[in-house]
Amino acid sequence: MNDIELALRVFIVDDEPPARNRLRDLLNDCSEQLALDVVGEAGNGQEALDKLTEIPADVVLLDIRMPQMDGIELAQHLNKLPKPPVVIFTTAYDAYAIKAFDLHAIDYLLKPIRLGRLFEALNRARVAVPVQTEVLRDLLPEPRKNLSIHERGKIHLIPIEQVLYLRAELKYITVRTAEREYLLEESLTELEKEFAARFVRIHRNSLIAKDAIAGFEKGGDEGESGWMVKLKGLDEPLAISRRQQHIVKEFS
Amino acid sequence: MNKARSIKQNARPDGLPNFRNLGTLLRILLISNGLALLQAILLASAWTDVAQRMMQIATLLTPVLLTSLLLLWVAQPWLNRLSYRRGVLVVTALVVVLTLSIYYFGGEIYRPLDGSDSYFNMVRYGLLSVIECGILLLYFRLRSKVLSRALNDARLQVLRARIRPHFLFNTINAVLGIVRAQPKQAETALEDMADLFRMAMSDAQDLVPLGREIQLSKQYVALEQLRMGERLRVDWQIQDVPDDVLIPPLLLQPLLENAVYHGIEPLSQGGSIHIVLRRSGDELHLKVENPCPVRTDAPHRGNRVALRNIRERLDLLFDVEARYQVESGKDFYRVEIIFPYVSSVKERPS
Numbered sequence: 048m049n050d051i052e053l054a055l056r057v058f059i060v061d062d063e064p065p066a067r068n069r070l071r072d073l074l075n076d077c078s079e080q081l082a083l084d085v086v087g088e089a090g091n092g093q094e095a096l097d098k099l100t101e102i103p104a105d106v107v108l109l110d111i112r113m114p115q116m117d118g119i120e121l122a123q124h125l126n127k128l129p130k131p132p133v134v135i136f137t138t139a140y141d142a143y144a145i146k147a148f149d150l151h152a153i154d155y156l157l158k159p160i161r162l163g164r165l166f167e168a169l170n171r172a173r174v175a176v177p178v179q180t181e182v183l184r185d186l187l188p189e190p191r192k193n194l195s196i197h198e199r200g201k202i203h204l205i206p207i208e209q210v211l212y213l214r215a216e217l218k219y220i221t222v223r224t225a226e227r228e229y230l231l232e233e234s235l236t237e238l239e240k241e242f243a244a245r246f247v248r249i250h251r252n253s254l255i256a257k258d259a260i261a262g263f264e265k266g267g268d269e270g271e272s273g274w275m276v277k278l279k280g281l282d283e284p285l286a287i288s289r290r291q292q293h294i295v296k297e298f299s
Numbered sequence: 300m301n302k303a304r305s306i307k308q309n310a311r312p313d314g315l316p317n318f319r320n321l322g323t324l325l326r327i328l329l330i331s332n333g334l335a336l337l338q339a340i341l342l343a344s345a346w347t348d349v350a351q352r353m354m355q356i357a358t359l360l361t362p363v364l365l366t367s368l369l370l371l372w373v374a375q376p377w378l379n380r381l382s383y384r385r386g387v388l389v390v391t392a393l394v395v396v397l398t399l400s401i402y403y404f405g406g407e408i409y410r411p412l413d414g415s416d417s418y419f420n421m422v423r424y425g426l427l428s429v430i431e432c433g434i435l436l437l438y439f440r441l442r443s444k445v446l447s448r449a450l451n452d453a454r455l456q457v458l459r460a461r462i463r464p465h466f467l468f469n470t471i472n473a474v475l476g477i478v479r480a481q482p483k484q485a486e487t488a489l490e491d492m493a494d495l496f497r498m499a500m501s502d503a504q505d506l507v508p509l510g511r512e513i514q515l516s517k518q519y520v521a522l523e524q525l526r527m528g529e530r531l532r533v534d535w536q537i538q539d540v541p542d543d544v545l546i547p548p549l550l551l552q553p554l555l556e557n558a559v560y561h562g563i564e565p566l567s568q569g570g571s572i573h574i575v576l577r578r579s580g581d582e583l584h585l586k587v588e589n590p591c592p593v594r595t596d597a598p599h600r601g602n603r604v605a606l607r608n609i610r611e612r613l614d615l616l617f618d619v620e621a622r623y624q625v626e627s628g629k630d631f632y633r634v635e636i637i638f639p640y641v642s643s644v645k646e647r648p649s
Contacts, residue, residue, distance in 0.1 A: 064528055065526060066473060
């Protein structure tokens with residue numbers, strides 16, 4: 048077999064430039080004994096998703112504590128790539144995450160990172176498979192800060208605070224922001240559980256953002272007896288089912 | 300022991316209270332008059348009688364109290380040099396002598412003409428003033444013992460924060476990250492780190508020159524900037540405050556650390572921390588303001604621990620003369636501390 052063909056494609060994600068420097072230096076040292084190729088690096092989640100869509104990688108070295116979106120959430124979004132990379136987490140100190148990683152036998156590196164440990168982790172990564180999204184979700188005590196939408200070969204991150212409502216339609220869920228709609232392949236019940244603090248169910252098929260409620264009005268399909276809810280920035284009101292009518296009192 | 304005392308001359312738990320502190324003066328006045336009221340109630344035969352008895356007591360108590368406080372104010376620097384035992388003796392003797400001489404020279408105000416036994420009265424007033432001194436000094440001793448724990452806690456707290464694993468390991472990792480490309484910069488970073496640790500591990504001093512605290516804070520910021528680069532900006536506004544003004548140690552740096560850890564670091568665009576230090580009359584105003592991520596839940600707990608500690612230390616050092624304000628907005632956080640302007644070693648509070 049040819050070594051070049053086997054070269055491990057590695058991608059670095061860390062918000063701190065010196066930390067990325069350090070990893071590059073160490074990867075450079077590793078490359079003397081292990082065929083590898085650093086295919087890119089990113090300082091935040093969206094940048095990482097964009098670059099990895101263009102140039103796929105086999106292994107992503109991923110910092111846990113980053114502003115806006117932490118590494119565990121990003122790993123979930125990375126799983127939506129056509130060929131999800133194996134993730135090796137890096138962290139200076141996250142007692143909670145480390146305990147969880149040990150429990151699920153997920154690979155991580157402690158900063159300051161040692162050459163030997165990195166070398167071992169890369170060797171293991173050759174044969175490893177990506178951690179399942181469900182497991183990652185369990186690792187994250189807080190709800191995600193973004194939804195990731197797969198659209199025409201790209202992955203878009205939609206900050207959760209921009210979402211006005213979520214509505215289940217056949218196979219997909221419609222994610223509505225003030226600007227447009229997206230299609231998401233997840234379960235409404237799971238989303239309701241994860242984002243209970245932000246969204247409230249108004250109908251069997253829809254959740255609305257509590258912050259976005261502008262007012263309530265009578266009418267709709269249910270006639271005089273039914274209620275509709277108006278959301279900020281949207282013209283068309285949404286129907287509230289009979290069972291959920293108590294929310295009119297709670298939020299008006 | 301002697302050496303430790305000379306370093307920790309102020310706020311030592313076994314010292315006399317600072318008679319030049321407004322809080323001390325207020326406490327003495329309140330407690331003395333409270334005791335007098337108690338006495339009046341004990342002596343009175345009816346509620347209407349209480350006011351009259353109180354007046355009677357006050358005619359002697361008030362002049363004694365005010366003269367004692369005045370003399371103690373004047374004698375404060377000298378008293379500070381005495382051991383606690385001697386200090387207590389001197390203060391008590393001063394008060395007794397004052398009481399007796401005011402009684403003696405006060406004439407008919409204190410000695411009604413009914414010919415009551417003036418020798419008995421002398422002994423009685425002398426005894427009362429000794430007891431009152433004892434109660435007050437005991438109170439201040441207990442109070443400073445309770446509060447001095449805060450000082451030790453502060454050191455531990457600061458030390459723990461300094462070796463906050465997040466800061467320590469990330470900084471070491473960052474230094475390792477630049478050591479090949481920029482060895483000079485890596486050297487400076489390690490030196491800064493050593494200074495920070497040295498300060499945190501040194502014996503707590505009561506007050507340090509402002510210049511030193513600022514330098515330490517700048518070294519800390521430099522370390523964080525190594526990791527965060529342009530994301531962390533600090534805007535210093537120091538108006539008419541010379542570098543040798545004395546301030547409590549590790550007052551500014553922990554505030555900055557909070558601002559970085561809870562404010563700037565979670566922001567992807569970063570932000571700038573505003574530090575304002577200005578003098579207004581006899582007071583020094585220190586304000587630290589930072590942006591922070593929009594939050595919906597309660598502020599982080601780590602915040603409160605550090606802030607509570609600073610408040611306790613200020614209480615210990617300045618009592619009511621220090622004020623403290625925290626404003627936690629939706630996307631910003633502001634701490635303002637106002638405390639006495641101490642310009643030289645002689646004017647240190649005790």
